Structures are given as C-alpha cells and as structure tokens.
Amino acid sequence: MHKSFGHVEVLKGIDLTVAPREVMCIVGPSGSGKSTFLRCINHLERIDAGRLSVNGHLVGYREKGGRLHELRDSEVAAQRREIGMVFQRFNLFPHMTALENVVEAPVQVKGVSKAEARERGAALLERVGLADRMHNYPNQLSGGQQQRVAIARALAMEPMLMLFDEPTSALDPELVGEVLDVMRGLAADGMTMVVVTHEMGFAREVGDTLVFMDDGVVVEAGDPKQVLTDPQHERTRAFLSKVL
C-alpha cells in the first residue's frame, strides 16, 4: 500500500501480513511512516494505492464490479469496532472517570446495558491493575495509569486486533514498565497486536516479528532476535547502533 500527504509520499509501498495471535513490532526513526501506517489500518488515514484488509475485509472500501467504493461513515465506524487503538498521548476523555471512559463505547456503540458494561469495565480495570482508581478522572492519574486505562478502554470493545502507537513514548522512564507489563499480558493471552515502539527490549522479548521501517519502506522484517543481533541491511545496523 501507498500513502501521500499532498505531494509527499510517506508510505512508498508497504507489504506486510500479520497472522492471528501474532505480535508485530515496528521500529524505525521518526518520520519513517510507522505511525501513519498504523493509522491507515483503522482508516484514520486513507491509503492512496494498494489494498489493506483486516480479517478479509478491505478497510474503508468495498470492491464491487471491479471498482472500489468508499464506505459510509457508519460502515467505517463498524469496521473500527473490531480494531482497538492506543495512542501515544493516551487521549482519554478528560470529562469522564476511568470507569466511564471504559464503559462509554460498549454502551454507546454496542448497546450493552449500563450495568453489564460497568461490571465488565471494572473487571478490565482490575486486569490492568487499576481497581482502586476506577472513579478518578484522568488528570488525577499518572501517565502510566492513564495509558493503562486507555488500554482497558480499547479492550472493552473486545477487538480482535490491537494497534499501539508509541504507547510508552510520552511516559516518564519509571512508568514505562507498568504499561509494557499489561501489553505483555495481552500478548500472552493471544491478542493480535501491531506495536509501533522504541522499546527494543519489549520487541525482542514479546514480538513475533520485528519490522524496521525507514523513509516509507520496510527495510527489513523478520524474527526480532535475528534482526536485532544480526541485521542484514546497513540502514538497520546504523539505526540499531544508535538506539541499543
């Protein structure tokens, strides 16, 4: 797939496949197109060429009679229910408590009853270790706690794919661990995940595939241990020597 902003082509032909239960980590210098690629997967950005499908369905389009038709907003919204997303800047709803953040989408989008959604939401917050913070507003939580609420909020929609856009980049170093622990747990439970990250340790330990992107192309992809210890390309080697 390809993607341009105006005349600038930011993704110059990305061809990747993520298998169910696979954890794919994407690394690379900033401006390489990692986040843009992730945002294309749930149609926050539209692609300009190629095909991108999730679970066998094209994202944002329908193919009929040999032509692509754009999906309506409601159809795009329906597709996004299947895909959870966690943002670098958390993007929690500041006017709602942690529990209300988690409960919002199941009630408003899926029509789950409030009582049931609260019960499930409380269980999810407990799972990310925030049972005692349920009634706090986001601004009363630390960055790590906010990001864990954001993960619980995405999980509440029971997605089959989770996208993480640099989930620990906005955190103080000492808070990174608690978020990675939650993500490690998710991976162990068999969630399919695409993670844009700078945490090489996490990529090595949890990732099934490591993708190194630079300047809008995939330079190298493969087993994380292989790529990290014995990179095949000069660009990968140069990048890794700076971050490791």
Next chain:
Amino acid sequence: MDPDTSTTPAPPEQIRAVPVRHPGRWIAAAVIAVLAAMFVHMLVTNPVFQWDFMVENMFSDAVLRGARTTLIMTVLAMVIGILLGIVLAVMRLSANPEVSGAAWVYIWFFRAIPRIVLLFFVASLGALYARYEFGFPFDQQLMDLFGFQGDWRLFGFDGNEIFKGFVAGLIGLALSEAAYMAEIVRAGIQSVDPGQAEAAHALGMSRGKTMRRIVLPQAMRVIIPPTGNETIAMLKDTALLVAVPVTTELNFQLRAIGTRTFQVIPMAVASILWYLALASLLMVGQYFLERRFSRGFGNRETRQQRAARRARDVGSTH
C-alpha cells in the same frame, strides 16, 4: 554525611523579617473612602431621588409582570439562540462547502445588523406580506405553467397577527443571538484536542455520537463563560423591545410610571436596581453551570471519592 541524630544541629530559627510597607494602599483607601462618602451624601441629601416614591412604585403589579416578561424573553431568546447557534456552528465546521457557506452567510448577516434595526424590521414584516403561507415552492407559477387552477399550500398565518409584540421581539432577538452563539460554539468545538475525536472514532463511535458525547461536553468549558456574558447582554437588550414595541417589558413599565408622574429619576434608578438584581441572579446560575462542566479539569474530588474519604475518616476515628 552521617545521619546520626545526636549530632544533628537544631533546626534554624523561624524568619521574623520586617514586611515591606505599602503606603500607597493607605492613600488609595483614604481617597476611595472620601469619594464613597461624597456619593452616599449625594444619594441621601438630593431630594430628586424620592426614595420613598421609588420603593412604593418599583414593585407594582405591572412592574413585577414586566420583570417576568423580561426574564422569560431573556431565557427563551437564549435557548433558541443557543440551539440554533449549535446547529450553525456544526454547519460552519462541516466538510460540505454549501452547508458551511450557508452558515457563514447567516452569521455575516445577523452579526452586522444592529438588534434595534432588526427588531423594527421583524415588527414590520406584516407590511411585506399580509399573509405568510407554506407549501410547495413556486406552486402557483408551476400550476399556471401546466394550465391548472389553484395552489398547493399546507398552512399559513396572518403577518400582522404574528409579527407583533412578544413573538416579533423573540424572533428578532433569537435570530440575532444565534449568530453570536454560533461563533462561540465554534470556538469551543475547535478548542477540543483533535485526538479526542480520533480516540472516539477509533472506538467505533459515529460522528454524531462523537460530537454529542465527547466533543461538545468538553467544548462546554470554553463555551459557558462567554455564553454567560451573552445572557446578561440579552437581559439588557430586552430594553430594545421598545422598537417592536413590547409594552409589557420591565424598562417600558418603569419608564411609563416615571413619565406619567413626572418622577423620571426615581424610576430610572429603579430600572438600574432591577437590572442589577436580575443580572446577579443570572450570574449565580452561571457559577453552578461552570462548576458542572469543569469535571475532570480542576482538582475537585468526585462524589465516589468523597464517599470513600468519608468512609475512611469514619473508620479511623474508631
């Protein structure tokens, strides 16, 4: 450093410095006290104020009814203005250029027209058409074209009946207010971090739900203070209803007593006091609204947190 307590020096002495003197404050206080005394002296000694007469007349039935009309007009004009303003703001931010353009033209027109001019015009609409009817556009022209008789109208009303008094005033003020509110709401919506809408979309929420549940509640924090200003401005602008005219309104009633009895000053002062009281009332309402929509932004504890703290406090006393 050895943290041995026996060798720790005594804590340093508390600072008892001589504070900076502020002679300017004493001078200012003296000047203001003298000016205030002069003002009170004028109020008490000038017989034109006629305080007894004012108190006697400022709470007459007609005046109380006038205050009620003024308040109802303020609230109704603001409610319609806010609702229409939200619609216009959403239209203005629409990706559809026709819809956005139409909202722009509305705002351009109604912000440019002085309210008193608009009120005169609405009150004269009965002279533009004696009867206003709603139905299929160009029905008579089309009927003529195809050689039929008659028209295709659903309902109508008499222009001179509708465009007068309270209703004419309400239409003029509400339409004008909508233009200002549209700009306030637009600024509020644009003040919300775009990441909020993105997060809502990523959760599968539709555009409408995202606007209603996520963006507008956060925009309210920015929208409410200027809306409070607008409400107080609207309260004052009800005095412009003399242009329609609406004779049941507060200022008209007070002035009528003044001119009838030749006691203009007491009734003008009564008018000032009435508007002061009503505006203060509206400010109290604004305070509570602002508190409601600042959830998650201050450091106030939530109801559940307060309950938990109380439970802890009670537990610790035993």
